[in-house]
Amino acid sequence: MVAANKKVIQMKTSVQIGKVMGIPIKIHISFLLVLILFPIIFSRESVTGFVDVESVPLRYALSLSLTVLLFFCVALHELGHSWVAKGYGITIRSITLIIFGGIAAMDDIPRDPDAELRISLAGPAVSLMIGVFCAIIYLILQNIAQAVQTAMIPDVSHLIWSLAFINVMLFAFNLIPAFPMDGGRVVRAWYAQRMPYLRATRKAVHLGKMIAIIMGVFGLFASPWLLFIAFFIYVGASEEEAFTKASVTLEGVKVSDLMTSDVAFVGDNMTVLELLQVMFGKKHHVYPVTDPSTGEVVGMVAFADIQSVPMDKHNVVLVRDVMATDIISIFDDADAIDALRMMSMHKIRHLLVKGRITGRVAGIVSRIDLIRSIEVLGYSERQNS
Numbered sequence: 001m002v003a004a005n006k007k008v009i010q011m012k013t014s015v016q017i018g019k020v021m022g023i024p025i026k027i028h029i030s031f032l033l034v035l036i037l038f039p040i041i042f043s044r045e046s047v048t049g050f051v052d053v054e055s056v057p058l059r060y061a062l063s064l065s066l067t068v069l070l071f072f073c074v075a076l077h078e079l080g081h082s083w084v085a086k087g088y089g090i091t092i093r094s095i096t097l098i099i100f101g102g103i104a105a106m107d108d109i110p111r112d113p114d115a116e117l118r119i120s121l122a123g124p125a126v127s128l129m130i131g132v133f134c135a136i137i138y139l140i141l142q143n144i145a146q147a148v149q150t151a152m153i154p155d156v157s158h159l160i161w162s163l164a165f166i167n168v169m170l171f172a173f174n175l176i177p178a179f180p181m182d183g184g185r186v187v188r189a190w191y192a193q194r195m196p197y198l199r200a201t202r203k204a205v206h207l208g209k210m211i212a213i214i215m216g217v218f219g220l221f222a223s224p225w226l227l228f229i230a231f232f233i234y235v236g237a238s239e240e241e242a243f244t245k246a247s248v249t250l251e252g253v254k255v256s257d258l259m260t261s262d263v264a265f266v267g268d269n270m271t272v273l274e275l276l277q278v279m280f281g282k283k284h285h286v287y288p289v290t291d292p293s294t295g296e297v298v299g300m301v302a303f304a305d306i307q308s309v310p311m312d313k314h315n316v317v318l319v320r321d322v323m324a325t326d327i328i329s330i331f332d333d334a335d336a337i338d339a340l341r342m343m344s345m346h347k348i349r350h351l352l353v354k355g356r357i358t359g360r361v362a363g364i365v366s367r368i369d370l371i372r373s374i375e376v377l378g379y380s381e382r383q384n385s
């Protein structure tokens with residue numbers, strides 16, 4: 001899997017375990033569950049697992065080894081994507097192993113179909129290569145086992161066989177032609193070589209959703225796992241469409257184009273009652289809060305922040321008691337899409353805009369402004385095309 005900036009699950013719950021090609025490799029907390037769950041599954045199952053191994057300690061040792069090797073292979077798959085992406089000058093910020101597999105967080109893949117195609121295919125190609133390599137080792141071990149009768153060889157060769165099988169499955173699974181799988185990107189790249197990027201995304205998303213629905217219907221009768229994957233794919237496809245629409249529509253649009261520069265400041269020593277009076281007059285959504293003694297911005301306050309203050313406390317509670325103090329700001333010359341990304345990453349509705357040259361507050365940009373512009377710009381784009 002490859003993830004551009006947007007999907008990035010808040011990675012605070014991850015621990016870095018090392019660095020390869022200058023890319024931090026991290027493990028997400030959900031991975032601990034995998035370390036317990038997978039060995040149990042492998043120890044009870046016979047296709048990839050070791051239920052046939054008589055010695056119980058050996059059975060669990062093999063199951064745990066397979067789990068660790070499996071995720072090592074997933075990391076290699078992500079490194080495959082990353083290696084090719086680096087060749088296109090894309091920065092890879094991290095590779096994180098989570099319960100579903102791996103996520104390579106990279107800056108946006110340029111809208112170049114050839115680059116996207118190569119980057120997307122690189123991961124599955126690595127999985128296929130490992131699969132074939134393990135299959136060859138397996139065959140060699142089989143031959144040796146026939147020549148020399150050693151007790152260990154059958155178990156080790158079964159481990160190698162499982163690794164071959166799982167990597168071929170990883171190869172096939174990731175090439176399902178639906179977002180967020182690599183196959184979804186391959187399909188989009190194929191379409192994008194023939195039509196505009198946004199239309200190509202819509203086509204690929206449509207195909208992905210169809211596949212998810214078919215999988216879901218099968219899943220209803222066959223397996224809850226399939227149903228779960230179908231749901232995961234459906235949501236991923238919709239997200240990709242929404243994000244692509246936003247980023248294509250907002251291309252070239254700067255934060256300064258969308259921000260409100262008419263900003264009303266309030267003092268942190270104001271009471272909630274006084275603040276309400278300002279709000280009635282100005283009718284803004286959000287107000288930067290300053291410390292009157294220094295003039296510095298110390299927080300942001302919105303109507304939602306004072307709703308929880310009881311009526312009879314309005315003239316006692318101060319703005320500084322209810323304001324949000326984690327101010328997140330962006331420069332006025334930044335891309336509008338980055339503002340949207342920052343807001344969804346921090347789960348906030350407004351950003352303080354600072355002038356690049358002045359370093360002072362230049363305005364406020366809100367989520368609703370961005371969403372509206374996407375709608376309006378997207379509408380006029382459709383009229384023109």
Ligand SMILES: [Zn+2]
Nearest residue numbers: 001002123182
């Ligand atoms: Zn991948």
